[in-house]
Amino acid sequence: MKRILACMLLLSALSCQNDEPIVIGSDDFFGSVDKVTEIMVHDIFSPPVASRIYVYPNIAAYEILAVNSDDYNSLNGQIESLPRIPAADDPDVNLRLAAVIAHMDVSRRLIFSEEMMESYRDEKYKTWKDQNSKEFEASKAYGLLIADKIAEWFDGDFYKETRTMPKFTVNTDEVYRWQPTPPAYMDGIEPAWNKIRPMVLDSAAQFMPVTHPEFSMEPGTKFHEELMEVYEVSNKITEKGDDSEEIEIAQFWDCNPYVSVTRGHLMFATKKITPGAHWIGISKIACDTSNSDFEDTVFAMTKTSIAIFDGFISCWDEKYRSNLVRPETLINNYIDDQWEPILQTPPFPEYPSGHSVVSGAASIVLTSIFGENFSFDDDTEQPYGLPIRSFPSFKAAAMEAAISRLYGGIHYKAAIDNGVDQGFKIGELVASSLKMKN
């Protein structure tokens, strides 16, 4: 009986002779993006490195669609270093499928835990192959070819070289300089990120923000006022308690992949998504809410991730130029040695606020695609135990993300205001100079 059943199954499998067309929708693309986010949380990548892991797979997917379509323009010629990729010559290629395959493969190369991506991929491959092996093989060949081309391209972005560049040397003699902060006292991360090849910016320093208020511990100076503001705002919020709007905002936008917790015997980092990942999440929500088709989804997410990528380069350039001390260090040393910020201070210099720059840049690009008053419910942080927040526009979300850093006790006001400003400029440049959709 068993054997007969097996035969029948085999027959039915053969007779289906998988020739149904493979249908690929936005969800397939989201699936790959979500997988990348999950692996990044597992592998613990710093925010700048995370932005790099998002952008290249997106571009690979986008270029596959663009070079084979009249509706979208290739980024070749718009991003200076990006080579022209070949159009598909096999008529069996399903472009959407090839785009998803390229996305998975480029992602796999960028993360550490390849086996996590591979097991996801293999399952997908099997489904598609069962559906239509001819279409699948053709799309796979093309997708992997483009993945190779994109990998060759990103290999030259100076990332590899920056891995072996000097670590940040802490100078604890000068009070204005950044120092590692409690509880983990980690080294400053990615001190050479400004060496990474930008996509749209002409250089890391193109939108250098105005300098922060001059360091001074003299009461009455701008700097000192802003320091006291962090202290007082934080104290006021703490008084209001855990249910206050400000604490909710601070936690919602925390996005610090390095938070350390003490439990029982040890201290360890808790894993969270990065600010880049949060905005990737928002762009996903926007595509979803607007019922964007596959192509528009890839387009929107690619453009947003380019703004985030350049945003980090620009922001990190200034961080290690100004090399400014975090409020926690100063408050503990001069004002209140028991004070702890509501959020954990992330391990890099203060000025400007990374959230502010990146949120500013991403919000402008999203606005340019989806419009000014695009309201949405942000559930990105739900898997991490945080509630949904609703926003009337991308810019409103960006402004809240920015001010959350003050509530969190990890940034001075100048880093937020000037950071958002810097981000807006980057966003505007990306939005206007990249002509992607006709």
Add this chain to the structure above:
Amino acid sequence: MNRYIVLLISSLLVLSCSKSEGRLFKSLPSQQTGIDFINEIKETQDLNILDYLYFYNGGGVAIGDVNNDGLPDIFLSANQRSNKLYLNKGDLKFEDISVTAGIEGKSDWNTGAMMIDINHDGFLDIYVNAVVGINGFDGHNELFINNQDNTFTERSADYKLDLDTYSSSTAFMDYDKDGDLDLFILNHAVHTQKSFGNASLRNERNYETGDRLLRNDDGVFTDVSEEAGIFGGINGYGLGVAVSDFNHDGYPDIYVGNDFHEDDYYYLNRGDGTFRESLKEYFGHTSRFSMGNDVADINHDGWPDLISLDMLPEDETVLKSSEGDDNIQTLKMRTERYGYHYQYTRNMLFINQGDHAYMETALLSGVAATDWSWSALIEDFNQDGEQDIFISNGIPKRPNDLDFIRFASSDKIQNKINETKLVDREALDLMPHGKVHNYVFQGTNDLKFINRSGDWIENDTLVSGATAYADLDKDGDLDLVINNLNSEATVLENTTGASGYLNLRFDFSQKNPFGIGTKVYAYHNGKLQYKELYSVRGFQASSEPMLHFGFANAEGIDSLRIVWPDNTCQLLTGLRTNQALLIKPENNKAVDLEQFRREEQPLFELVPDNLGIDFTHIEDRYLDFNRQKLIPYQVSTLGPAFAKGDLSGDGLDDLFFGGSKFESSRVYIQRGAGFEEEIFPEVKADSIKEDVSAVIADLNNDGKNDLFIGSGGADFFGNRPPLLDSYFISSDSSFVKSEIPDQFHNASVVRVNDFDKDGDMDLFIGNHMITNDYGKIPQSYILINDSGELKVSAENVLGEAGMITDAIWSDYDQDGDSDLIVVGEWMAPVFYNNNDGKLELSTVKLNALNGLWNDIIEFDMEGDGDPDYLLANWGTNSKFRASAEQPLKMYYSDFDGNGQTETVVANNYQGKYYPVLGLDELGSQMINLRKKFTSYRDFAGKSLEMIFDKSALESAVVLEVHTLESGYLRNDGGAFSFVPLPSELQVSPIQDFVMYDFDKDGSQEVLAGGNFFGVTPYHGRFDSFPGALIKNDGSIVSGNRLGLDLTQKSVRHLSILEFNEQTYLLVTFNDDKVQVYKINDLK
């Protein structure tokens, strides 16, 4: 030499003995002993290692004769279950009288246990610690008063000893010398806040976690902690406490081992009821996760030494998958900004230097890595006259497993844990077990221990904690009782028997009947053994209150000198061994304690004003590990350059000190009243360079000395001008810069000699390394003096002579001319024979003698008239291991093909090579490894061949080190063989030697100085070498006993100064102020 042969033979004997006679310790089953005690602990959702950090610390053991029948009885405390008391019925059989005795206890979480006759009625009482006030634990410390009929009554409240704190252990001593015994109660902190805060937190007393000193006021105990100067902070993770008169001033002192980032405390008793915490002064560094500890004199000098346990794994797989030391910048910050001391994750063995800073030798001694260690007991278990060490070990789950930490790091998991506790089981299961066997080490002379685990004891898989010793079967040797977690307590019967033991019990006074604090100096065959009676030892335990000695089968001993707690003394002679004695004070006389402290008049005496030489070397901030992340050690701290010679033309020696990067050099001119700084503008202006070596010599034959400076510093790179050396010619009353060939190198040594005998001085320039390309061999060369013009010699090409650190011109073949010998890192000494003014590689053969050589000096060690050569090496007190058969290896290559070379240093462990660094460090430079190994489990335990591709290893240049020992090349008629120096000279890298007739006995001695801080926290800090005088009879005198103050400083140069017809020693340090010592004439 004889000593080594004896050692060899004796170790052979021991080996053969153990084969024929079985194990030294026999584990007795509970069926035989009747001891079926199990400290069973139950993990629940609310109580486990995730919630309570000391969930696995276990219970206590106390041994003593509670019914005065002459047989030691055993008390065992259980964390969550009833305590047990077993009466010794003789013949290693025990009777459980717990229920009738009334000692089962009422606290929810019992910890340490000890026996003390608190009401001095001649019967031992029992005190049990408890953790109260966290995790819902209720109760208090309990004091079970002996009713003299095998029953006990809990009366802690009557004595004010019913503490309800987080207590782990109690020690007792008569700290105020009023005749009765006072208590020190160790409490442990819990993680209460996220940041570790400033070290000053220890000054604010905290009720639950602060340690207590309780003064015995006629049977009621008064908390005098604060007035006595005992810290009581929220950061005191106290797990170990040891009492001893460490400085021999007659008052007991206290060492407290604190877990985590809090420093250990070294309380020196001032004798006025207060203590002076002096850790930083006496200890260069300590264990980091300090656990149990123990005190005993292991080197026969009559001063108590100390072991402090930590958790460094021996096994490669465990090592590489466990969290270890801090990164270097975090450590710098914690020490420099937050006020903590240097702490490293390994056991530490501190050798007492006689009220000077301790010498720390755990790595050299072979006892540094015993994994998750709890109790240490130093005793002579095999009775051969040398102290052995037993270390109990194990943990059910390793919370410092890196993969577990990564898993627990997920925010999703955290939320689940916090909200539902559901993940606890899963999290707990993810932690690997740490059921590592107990360790036992056989003591030898020369500070070395031989690992006898699996030989003297069976390798177990138990989780062992508190351990106590006693002579349970009255056969004279020491048996052990161990409290295990979730298994029956272990009873180890020592099978040594009557092989020359002497057991001493004391009947001292009414208030201190057991004579706690009694010291015994036992002399036999010219060898001293020193012991002091404090029965609370190891970890959460007290042992039988007696002193045990072994005399290696001797039938009698020469003498015993007993110093009673009241500082009276009595001498016993003509004692037989193999007996147990009860000693009472008889004919005891007050004694001048100074005789135990006395030091000869020191040879060296610090000159307060330094003769005016106020030079302080300031090292620049450059950190090699930030640029070349895998570099094995820093190479940027070789300075300062130093040279001595007449610069002012008055025939008196003047001094030149080089500056580090961006710091000016300084010149001191000798005048009648002392040395005075003089500024030579051109020399001073040359401040960008880092000066590493300098010579003062008349290079242009104008009768006036010139100055040549070798620059380096390992920071400037390529053809940067600061890498050029400098040549200043004496001109009128100043110095002007003169031309030399452009050679861009990191110089390490400049040595002058007219080796070609043409009447002018030529120079050897040795170079050390190539900036950003460590591992590549730089060019070294000869500068030939051509009528004052210095040219790179084309005739004498040295080429890639090695990573040179030092050189001497010396006529090694005694043919009447100057030959050149160079030494360096990852190389053997190289001899260049002077063949008629031309240097040629000599035919001298040195077998497998690559070292990390720092210095060389000619010295006739053998006194046979031909030159021997003393060689300074890295020392063996290191994580590096090297031998001719299993050399330390360094692979140099661009492993990941990114244009930047790396070095991977590998140690041999059990026949295979493993990288010294872990996945995080290697992966920070070679990012592809992070892809290849996505978990620490994958990486841990993998040998080099499994980590790197075969082709990558094959294409790498491999550099080797065959010995890390400092030693000397013995000259046997022109053939040279290497003889290592004793252990005292292997404690740190030696940096310089100077030869002089220090003791005016008509023959020369050599003084050695050293220490080195340029290593990562994994290696620790080489800070405890006090310097040493090497006499030409081979004997060694520690610098501490010569009046030198060289510990916690890193010596670069030792130099003899003549000033106003008096001789001085000038010591130059890296990153510190120079010292000048007057050399006393002791004749």
